[in-house]
Amino acid sequence: MTSSGTKTTKTTPLLFTPKKIRELTIRNRIIASPMCQYLSNDGGPNDWHMMHLGRLAIGGCGIVFGEETAVEPNGRKTHACAGLYNNNHVAAYRTLTDMIKRHGATPAIQLGHSGRKGSCHGAMEDWRPLDETDAANGLPPWQVMTPTAKISPPRPIPHKEMDQADINQVINDFRTATKLSIDAGYEIAEIHGAHGYLIHQFLSSTSNQRQDSYGGSLENRMRFAIEVASAVRDLWPKQHPVFFRLSAVDSQGGSWTLSEAVALAKALRDVGIDMIDVSSGGIAGKSNMPMVPRIPAYQASFSGRIRRQANVGTIAVGGITEAQQAEDILQSGDSDMIALARELMWNSDWPAHAAYVLGLDDPFSYLPDGYAHRLRQREEQKKMRINQDEALIEKSLRYFMDDEAPSPQ
């Protein structure tokens, strides 16, 4: 036992071993995963985002991700989604990154484009497509773009099938958003290539049936993803990392396989992507591919396969809730880092609590200094004789409760 009353371990757990990627050192291996809030104003953040991300930063995460942030207004899912496509947004995002850094975490942005999944309501309305009733209430639907329009789930306004000019424009939008993210102070950029959004729509043959150089073979279906990744990587500071979130498999009714994801990870590694964030699902079709079971750590084995076969760093995410479970994933070599989403909404100080559970000498050091000071004092108080000796406790309490009782001193 240490002075703080916790078990000591001879070696620091991997979860709390700082991670250096390029020139960036991250204080531990715990990532606050991107979490859409559907509460932005015209793409920009507000008080809510300060509080939401602030909880995660002061709770001890190594990296704090903002939610998926669209690279152009029509690339948002809803009117209330985050976006970074003009200079007016930069100052507001900078207040977030400054705050996250002040609390010892690394600020990260996830850049994305929703493609055919745009023009809808948020999660609480199960992403119901916007229609003319919504237009009457000030939330007009917009035309969404996708690789192959005729096989897309319908929207009230017919889809636009992307031509070469659209593809070039979206890649340019990623470039602009990348530059604005740098100005806003982000130190990690992640490209959202998962969950059935635009990049994933190109990757999966369930959503991509193009006849041109962006469809057909795996190499062709990966082309858009690689072009976006190269564009972002070329602009992002050399000393800072770029991540890519992919769906390792399509899940129910889809067609994208783990072997294809391994091939994509290799190609991304070759254009300088530093870390693959391994998720799954988002594109449904009519195949007999089953749903990915939602067991604890349900995507960690996909991460392990990609890490070993593509020889690239990975992040495990999905159903990770326990400190020892996270440590075991890292120790097994299934990933380099661990991301959590829902557990952090429930318990935003999870990293500090995990440090306690794993026996770090000073788990409170993951919380702000003022909190840590008081919590260390509480641990010390537990060990004082007056708080441990049953007879003394009883005599003391009797002294306070009964005017006639003698002092125990």
Ligand SMILES: Cc1cc2nc3c(=O)[nH]c(=O)nc-3n(C[C@H](O)[C@H](O)[C@H](O)COP(=O)(O)O)c2cc1C
């Ligand atoms: C509220 C919420 C919003 C999410 N938004 C995003 C998002 O913006 N981008 C993304 O890639 N994943 C998003 N996800 C998925 C999470 O990042 C994470 O991969 C998933 O929830 C599995 O991790 P968990 O079991 O720790 O929650 C979201 C999840 C939640 C719960």
